[in-house]
Amino acid sequence: MRIAMIGGGYVGLVSGACFAEFGVHVAIVETNPQRLHALRNGEIPIYEPGLDALVASNTQAGRLTFGDDIAHAVTGADAVFIAVGTPPRNGDGAADLQYVHAAARQIAHALTGYTVVVTKSTVPVGTSRRIAAIIRETRPDADFDVASNPEFLREGNAIGDFMRPDRVIIGLDQEKTRTDGRAEAVLRNVYNKISHTGATLLFTGIETAELTKYASNSFLAMKISFINEMADLCEKLGASVEDLADGMGLDRRIGREFLNPGPGYGGSCFPKDTLALSRIAQEAQSACRLVETTVLVNEARKAGIAGRIAALCGGSVSGKTIAVLGLTFKPETDDMRESPSLPVLHRLAEAGAVIRAYDPVAMNVARPLLPAGVIYCEDALSTAKNADALVVLTEWDEFRALVPAELAQRMKNGVVIDLRNIFDPAAIRTAGLRYDSVGRL
Incomplete structure (x- = not known):
């Protein structure tokens, strides 16, 4: 063959x-x-x-x-x-x-x-x-x-x-x-x-196979956007999005995967495929309103992250040092396409922040895409040096292993903004750091 x-x-x-x-x-x-x-x-x-x-x-x-x-x-x-x-x-x-x-x-x-x-x-x-x-x-x-x-x-x-x-x-x-x-x-x-x-080999018509890829990715993108909106609602009502996601995920009709809140989806597939499916539907005069709304919800989510960081830094990041852990849209890749880090870091830089950043594999790929003044660090702990706030944008496993007390020793004003919910809130707060996560108490 x-x-x-x-x-x-x-x-x-x-x-x-x-x-x-x-x-x-x-x-x-x-x-x-x-x-x-x-x-x-x-x-x-x-x-x-x-x-x-x-x-x-x-x-x-x-x-x-x-x-x-x-x-x-x-x-x-x-x-x-x-x-x-x-x-x-x-x-x-x-x-x-x-x-x-x-x-x-x-x-x-x-x-x-x-x-x-x-x-x-x-x-x-x-x-x-x-x-x-x-x-x-x-x-x-x-x-x-x-x-x-x-x-x-x-x-x-x-x-x-x-x-x-x-x-x-x-x-x-x-x-x-x-x-x-x-x-x-x-x-x-x-x-x-x-x-x-x-594995099942499913033979279909040509048009069905072509549409299935777009439909699958758009459905998963909707799932992510849905849990992000539920996380916002949990914060307003004092509920836990993690318990909510577990409760939903135990329903076999729904499943637990892709019910993890964060700063919005990115990468090479979901942004491109949701836009393409919306276009396909428009040309066929068969509107896909859920997909169109998913695109808008995700863009608004990414656009609002810098404002959230500023609010947690007292209303302004001007002159403040922001440590950023993770630049790729997800771990185990160096793909920066449509990563939430791109609009977030550009908005922080425009607002006058001093940005220190680290990613385990994507530093060289990220450099030409991020603001000129970003300081690239050699590891996660050095990124936290003199930081007013530390922001987790990608859930790399090595970040989960960070010791809160060591972060506290290096940071100037200790606020940890965990946009991937990788840290134990109690452990972070015990180290004397303020802690903010997505949809958690």
Whole structure:
């Protein structure tokens, strides 16, 4: 079994390495010269736990290769996965499909025999059929099928999610599949070892598969925004959002995951996919009001965090030192896309704060995105030096291990603003620090 993976970014690299681990021969095509050079030299351009070792072992075994020649990679491949970027388009939030369409044209020129062309990128409904049209226009003689196979990889746990997934969703042209089952057979073979883990391989229509990714991420984003609003309500009423979330989560219809309040969701998926689904619904004249509201609630949440910090610092942060722990939108990644830290730190800097910041892995990625005056520290404790307030923005495990008394010794005016609820309130207060968390007593 041979496949080509067009795109060596997060989705393409993780998926390609995991397929190779299952014994599939994978050729990853990466047209960015710097990224390609890094990959060929064993350098992983993204932070994902375990990915470096997985890439190294499969490269050494000859099952995983990197190149920039699409024709070479596609020739003789059983399936070609498109895993290029689909960033939000400026102005309206719709997905920018220029890279997907370009890849389709290049694939069309390279096809040599029957091939399944699979959309792995997150794309609007109708994209896979547009890919099929592009290939037919470019190569009327090509023997191929198209499929949609959305990814559900959580940053920080992507390898586990790929190898032991809840489900694998594959969208096919169902009418054609009834008379010609070649595409389904190829993809069952590609996912053969994953299906042996007990994961469900769910075959749907193409449009359903494309929509499922957006619907899943938007639902999870709504869940986060809901618990954030409940946390605000708990603070007003003297209730505990943690107990509330536990009580809700014990209901099997709801579940406990994604019921953790914080400064708002970020990352590469939820912000982009909620905007894209809203756009898809508008174009279909079928409004998704819950999703639209979720976007507004999340933006307001992130925008209000700096004001909350200022209020806890006596109404102003001007001239005050704010220590910030965590810059990424979640732990176990160096992804800064749409991270709550970006609007928070920019607003604090505009208000005259002196910002000291630390993140275990994202310091270099964060520097060009944050205000020029941010002071980057070498560890969590040194970040707290002479701080008027310490703010937790990302729940890295190493922050949970901090000793409150050691924080108190280093801080000037001790207020801890725990926006991820990682600390024990009693322990922080016993150390003589003032403590504020999200939706807790």
